[in-house]
Amino acid sequence: MSTPSKSPAEKMRIATIWLDGCSGCHMSLLDIDQRLVAAANRIDLVFSPIVDTRTYPQNVDVCFIEGAVASEEDVEKLHLIRSNTRRVVAFGDCAVTGNISAMRNRFALQEVMQRSYLENATHQPRTPDRDIPHLFDKVRPVHAFIDVDLFLPGCPPPADAIFEVLSALLEDRLPDLAGRVRFG
Numbered sequence: 469m470s471t472p473s474k475s476p477a478e479k480m481r482i483a484t485i486w487l488d489g490c491s492g493c494h495m496s497l498l499d500i501d502q503r504l505v506a507a508a509n510r511i512d513l514v515f516s517p518i519v520d521t522r523t524y525p526q527n528v529d530v531c532f533i534e535g536a537v538a539s540e541e542d543v544e545k546l547h548l549i550r551s552n553t554r555r556v557v558a559f560g561d562c563a564v565t566g567n568i569s570a571m572r573n574r575f576a577l578q579e580v581m582q583r584s585y586l587e588n589a590t591h592q593p594r595t596p597d598r599d600i601p602h603l604f605d606k607v608r609p610v611h612a613f614i615d616v617d618l619f620l621p622g623c624p625p626p627a628d629a630i631f632e633v634l635s636a637l638l639e640d641r642l643p644d645l646a647g648r649v650r651f652g
């Protein structure tokens with residue numbers, strides 16, 4: 469993996485996003501704890517659910533994508549990210565394989581909607597028919613739609629593995645994930 473080269477004075481512009489996931493990968497990112505604070509003088513978090521930025525910016529060095537791809541809206545986001553980002557990380561098993569998010573692939577979309585919004589509803593059962601993205605029949609991983617530069621497995625990936633990837637990107641080297649990650 470070739471990494472973005474930055475002079476020591478330049479901060480690496482990092483983005484994170486979640487598509488169809490549970491936010492657990494982002495929770496694991498926050499588990500980096502004080503090491504994240506120590507890295508803060510070398511990182512600029514330019515877009516993320518944990519910062520108040522609404523529009524995906526240009527010239528992003530690295531984007532961590534949590535979650536699988538289940539809708540046209542997700543695909544639009546992916547193409548926006550890919551065209552404005554040097555390195556894309558598939559962040560967690562849902563992004564890498566589909567994982568939990570893809571469990572609905574065994575059933576027809578109609579069945580899933582009926583089970584979720586009608587059979588299991590305890591108040592005003594109704595299938596949403598507007599203001600939601602069009603869902604695909606099948607949930608797929610990120611690399612089914614855009615090129616991915618690094619796969620970071622785990623459900624969620626351990627904080628140590630996330631920190632190793634961040635450190636490698638900052639130090640312009642390949643991450644050493646041996647013994648730090650596993651699927652599931």
Ligand code: SF4
Nearest residue numbers: 489490492560562623
């Ligand atoms: S990989 Fe696991 S922790 Fe991450 S979004 Fe998917 S289900 Fe949640």
